[in-house]
Amino acid sequence: VMLDxxxxxxxxxxxxxxxxxxxxxxxxNEVMRNRSQVLAENxxxxxxxxxxxxxxxxxxxxxxxxxxxxILTDVPxxxxxxxRKEADAVTMWSPENVALCAAxxxxxxxxxxxxxxxxxxxxxxxCTFAPAENEGAVMRFLSRHPEFExxxxxEDAVIESRERGLLDSGRPEWEEExxxxxxxxxxxxxxxxRVFPHHCDGExxxxxxxxxxxxxxxxxxxxxxxxxxxxKPEKPSGGKGKPAPVSVAVKLLEEFCREVxxxxxxxxxxxxxxxxxxxxxxxxxxLCGESDPTEALKGIRVLRAGLCAGTxxxxxxxxxxxxxxxxxxxxxxxxxxxxxxNYDSAxxxxxGETLPCELRGWHTVSYCGLPLGWGKxxxxxxxxxxxxxxxx
Numbered sequence: 001v002m003l004d005x006x007x008x009x010x011x012x013x014x015x016x017x018x019x020x021x022x023x024x025x026x027x028x029n030e031v032m033r034n035r036s037q038v039l040a041e042n043x044x045x046x047x048x049x050x051x052x053x054x055x056x057x058x059x060x061x062x063x064x065x066x067x068x069x070x071i072l073t074d075v076p077x078x079x080x081x082x083x084r085k086e087a088d089a090v091t092m093w094s095p096e097n098v099a100l101c102a103a104x105x106x107x108x109x110x111x112x113x114x115x116x117x118x119x120x121x122x123x124x125x126x127c128t129f130a131p132a133e134n135e136g137a138v139m140r141f142l143s144r145h146p147e148f149e150x151x152x153x154x155e156d157a158v159i160e161s162r163e164r165g166l167l168d169s170g171r172p173e174w175e176e177e178x179x180x181x182x183x184x185x186x187x188x189x190x191x192x193x194r195v196f197p198h199h200c201d202g203e204x205x206x207x208x209x210x211x212x213x214x215x216x217x218x219x220x221x222x223x224x225x226x227x228x229x230x231x232k233p234e235k236p237s238g239g240k241g242k243p244a245p246v247s248v249a250v251k252l253l254e255e256f257c258r259e260v261x262x263x264x265x266x267x268x269x270x271x272x273x274x275x276x277x278x279x280x281x282x283x284x285x286x287l288c289g290e291s292d293p294t295e296a297l298k299g300i301r302v303l304r305a306g307l308c309a310g311t312x313x314x315x316x317x318x319x320x321x322x323x324x325x326x327x328x329x330x331x332x333x334x335x336x337x338x339x340x341x342n343y344d345s346a347x348x349x350x351x352g353e354t355l356p357c358e359l360r361g362w363h364t365v366s367y368c369g370l371p372l373g374w375g376k377x378x379x380x381x382x383x384x385x386x387x388x389x390x391x392x
Contacts, residue, residue, distance in 0.1 A: 001286055002070040003027045005058055005112060008035035010042035012074060017048050023270065025286035027068075029054045029061075040303040041390070047330030047371070049267050050284045053304035058111035063299060069120045071112045075105045077126040077133050081204025084197065102132045109141045113148070118214045122148070125207040131174040134206035135189045139172060139181045141210075142188065150188040151211045158193075166200040167193050170208070246273055249280040249312045252322040256310070260324075260362045262335030271306060278312050280322070281305045307331065326387050329364045329374045337363045339375060339382060346372060349384060352391040357382035 002020060004013045008030040017026045028043060028051060030036035036055035043051050078098045079089040109124065116122055124141075126133050142148055153159070161167045170192030172178055178186065195205035250273045257264045271282035274293040281293070283306040288296035297305060308325040329336075337359075345355055346367035355365070357377040364371040365382070374385040 001025045001027070001068050002072070003029065003061075003068045003112075003115065004072045004074075005029050005108065006031070006072075006074050006076065007053075008032065008039040010039045010046075012072060013039070013043060013051070014046045016072065017043075017046065017051060023050075023286070025050050025052065025284045027052045027054060027287070029056055029058075031055070031057055036303055043304065044327045045330060047327075049271065049282060049307040049331050050286065051304065052284070052287060052302065052306055055301045055303055058108050060300065061111065061115055064115050066115070066117045068115050069117055070123070071116050071120070072123045072125075073108055073112050074123075074125045075101075075108050075133075077101050077105070077128040078130055079127055080129040081127040081195075081197075083204075085203055098128075098130045098132055101128075102130075102137060105133055105137050106140060109137070110144075113141075113145055113212075116212050118147075118212055120212050121151075122210040122212065123207065124210060125205065127203060127205050129204050129206075131171065132176070134194070134208075135170050135172045135192065136175040136177065138170075138189050138192060138208045138210075139175060139178075139185050142185045143181060147213050148210045149213065150191045151209050152191050153193075153209055161200075162193075168196055168199060170194060170206070245312075245315075246275050246280075248315065248320060249273065249275055249322070252312060252320055253280060253309050256322045256324060256362075260337050261332050262337075265333060274305065275312070276305065279325070280309045280312060282307045282309055324362060324374055324385075326373055326385075326390075329371050332364065332371065336371075337361070338366045338371070339363045339377070340366050343367070349373070349375070349386060350390075350392055352384050352386060352388065354384055355382040356380060 002016060002024065004016060004026065007013045007028040010028065013026060013028040020026060028039060030039045033055055036053070040053040043053055078093055078101045079086070080093065082089040112122055124138065128134065138150065158167065170189045171194065172186040172189040192206065192208040195202050197203055254264055268282060270285050272285055272288055272290065272293050274281050274283050283293035293305060308327050310322040310324040310328060312320055313323055314320045339355070339357055339359060341349065341355065349355060349365050349372055355375065358380060359377040362374060362376050363382070365373060365375050372386065375382040376385060
């Protein structure tokens with residue numbers, strides 16, 4: 001389970017999700033409300049079911065102690081490394097802002113330390129040159145947390161880049177309070193990474209890979225005593241013998257999958273279905289186990305609880321059906337019914353236009369092997385179901 005704690009707009013999250021092994025869960029979080037919506041949109045486009053998007057302050061994750069194996073903290077910073085790229089970064093800079101950022105970064109690291117499992121890895125990064133936000137932040141953190149240590153990346157690309165001089169070592173001596181830290185801590189910080197624009201094709205960055213040593217007695221959240229018990233199974237609504245709403249929604253999804261997708265995708269079995277209003281979400285078991293997802297996510301502002309499969313409509317009229325969500329089209333995989341289009345038709349579809357089509361029923365509209373979204377065909381026309389908010 002991985003947490004991208006400061007994730008917007010989503011480039012890091014999509015890269016991390018691609019690198020994680022199948023069966024892993026990525027929680028992508030963004031503190032700023034407006035940026036979190038962009039994050040959710042981009043991760044839906046990426047098309048992977050095992051992603052949860054949240055909009056919370058790091059301190060809000062108090063119930064998720066020791067849940068994550070990897071935490072990425074690409075923290076808000078003074079942005080000195082962006083001076084050449086963004087004029088606004090220059091006008092916003094001040095010594096006071098550097099100090100403010102350093103204090104905020106310390107708070108973020110403290111919360112991340114609580115959530116990381118023993119044996120896990122914490123990545124800390126900035127886009128500034130300021131030693132107070134880089135080496136200083138890491139040294140202050142290590143002085144408070146002896147269970148952590150700086151380690152060098154074992155990735156071949158990182159090792160090669162360092163050998164070629166494209167990556168520089170950390171400079172603990174640049175921190176004003178350098179002399180106050182034990183030599184062992186300062187020595188560790190030499191194994192952090194700096195990116196200088198005169199040494200490689202890039203801007204200014206800093207990164208540290210921190211390992212949390214194994215500790216005797218630490219128990220993951222999923223097996224701790226005192227963990228909130230999941231609620232009793234949902235009782236049927238209505239009269240005796242009627243299925244619960246979630247059961248109805250799942251049945252409608254299964255019928256849709258068999259008709260349109262060539263069968264139920266294998267990854268569905270690794271999720272727990274949950275209704276949020278009339279929307280059916282498939283929440284990864286890696287987050288909630290077999291328990292009620294609403295309990296696992298209690299207190300967390302969730303924008304995407306795994307995959308939104310669709311909206312249940314028509315139950316009040318006795319002929320319910322599932323209106324598939326855009327996210328389902330983007331991660332459905334092979335076997336799905338597809339209308340393959342050329343470039344001009346793809347552009348027309350993304351503008352929200354209908355397409356000529358002799359097929360019938362739900363299909364994805366695909367260009368160059370990539371699904372764009374849903375369409376529903378009848379009477380020689382493919383009605384456009386591309387989300388209105390995404391149309392261009």
